Amino acid sequence: MRPNVVAAAIRAESGGVLGDTEVLNELRVMQTELTGAGILEPLLWADGTTDVLVTAPDAVWVDDGSGLRPSRIRFADEAAVRRLAQRLALAVGRRLDDAQPWVDGQLTGFGTFTVRLHAVLPPIAEAGTCLSLRVLRPASQDLAALVRSGAIAPEAAGLLDEIIATRLAFLVAGGTGAGKTTLLSAALGAVAEDERIVCVEDASELAPRHPHLVKLVARAANVEGIGEVTVRDLVRQALRMRPDRIVVGEVRGAEVVDLLAALNTGHDGGAGTVHANSPAEVPARLEALAAAGGLDRRALHSQLAAAVQVLLHVSRDAGGRRRLAEIAVLVRGSGGEVSTETAWHADRGEGTGMARLRAMLAERGGR
Known part of the structure; x- marks a missing residue:
């Protein structure tokens, strides 16, 4: 409806006693009440x-x-x-x-x-x-920009380049608002241009600078309760789209079962994010998500050990700045359970897991 028609209606409703200033104020109030996110x-x-x-x-x-x-x-x-x-x-x-x-x-x-x-x-x-x-907001920064901003230390950037180039599968973990999606998007932008990335998301956030990116976005049911398309549905569809890398924007449910299955059937270099406050919490977090998909604890650890090699943990420092805080490797113990071992830490430098990480990189042709 045109503003002049609305203004005329306001004047008519008031009996013609409102002046131009009052009518403008009423129009602003109506616009605030009826459009966008209001105030x-x-x-x-x-x-x-x-x-x-x-x-x-x-x-x-x-x-x-x-x-x-x-x-x-x-x-x-x-x-x-x-x-x-x-x-x-x-x-x-x-x-x-x-x-x-x-x-x-x-x-x-x-x-x-x-x-x-x-x-x-x-x-x-x-x-x-x-x-x-x-x-x-679309996460479109590249690794170089994150290094310049201080979100990634230069020595960690070198490790990330090797992890991506040698197609090690990785998960980005962190708390709410820690920068998981930003780091994942930047990492995908560093994937070789001749590789096809199929990315599945619950909400469209990833926007890596990559020439061959296919995005699949889940859809909720409508008001009648029909039409839902889940992330798990889309992971299964992604497998049929000739992906070089399968990426799940955020692993938050039973889709972890399909992602791990995909990474265990020849799709190296896959990635995703998962909510966890520390690297040590990731295996337990994935256990809980896999249970919703019918995968028991033992099977989850077996799949995880074979599918994912590296964990990138992001957090906020004391000043509230987001940063890559730790690079860890996933290690399967004698009892079959997967745990994490620090390879590099933003505050402490190299950890005991660095030798294992270097060995994995060398095995795949890295330095």
Whole structure:
């Protein structure tokens, strides 16, 4: 509807007593209420924003890469937060009401990035409507840029180049917002140009500078509960697409079973990310995910030992800067269980796993 028509409707509703200034104010309020992410829009568009979180009308938090901090944005009341959450739910084809008090989806219309939406209504969210918006910007930096920024130490960059060139399979692990996707995308950009990468993601984030990249993105069910395409479905499809490398943007469920199976059937050099707060936690984390896919503990460790050789762990330093903190190798013990051994650490240098890593690189033609 054209602005002049809306303005005329506002004047008619007020009985003609509103002046131009009041009409403009009303138009701005309506635009905020009815378009985009409302009053949160400027926060989402700001450079560096990774998360915008609403826990109460007067408690809006933002993370711009340096940790969460309170913003100056305020909602008029709880009803305003609820209205925005419900409107955003409709925008992703979901319902959000007392019968379905939470929603998870992906918002588009933000130019080069998308926004992952999660919202919970009272009384499930006891203090009021809780809204979480994660900004998913394409990860397009290369390894050289990460070295220049200090996210990767020069000695670690050399090891990464060899790991990629010799087609060792690797996982990038780390906590929320630690930079897993950024590092994985940069690593894929260093893959030889004559290799075909098939990348499977839950949400489109990876954007490596590579000439032969095929991206498959999962799809949630629609409001009627049909049409879902899972990451696990797409991993299986990727196997039929003549990949040189199969990549899963984030391993978060039963798809780990199919990824490990793929890496064990001639698809060297695959990669993915997994949420873990330390390298030592990764095997246990994968155990839990594999159980959802029907793979028992013993079978998981057997598959993991044969499929993945290297673990790259990212974290934030004391100043909040993201960095590659550790390169570890996966080692299978005498009892069959896989553990991690540090090859290089950002603070301590080379570790006991370096000899094993060097041996694997040499076996595949590296230095």
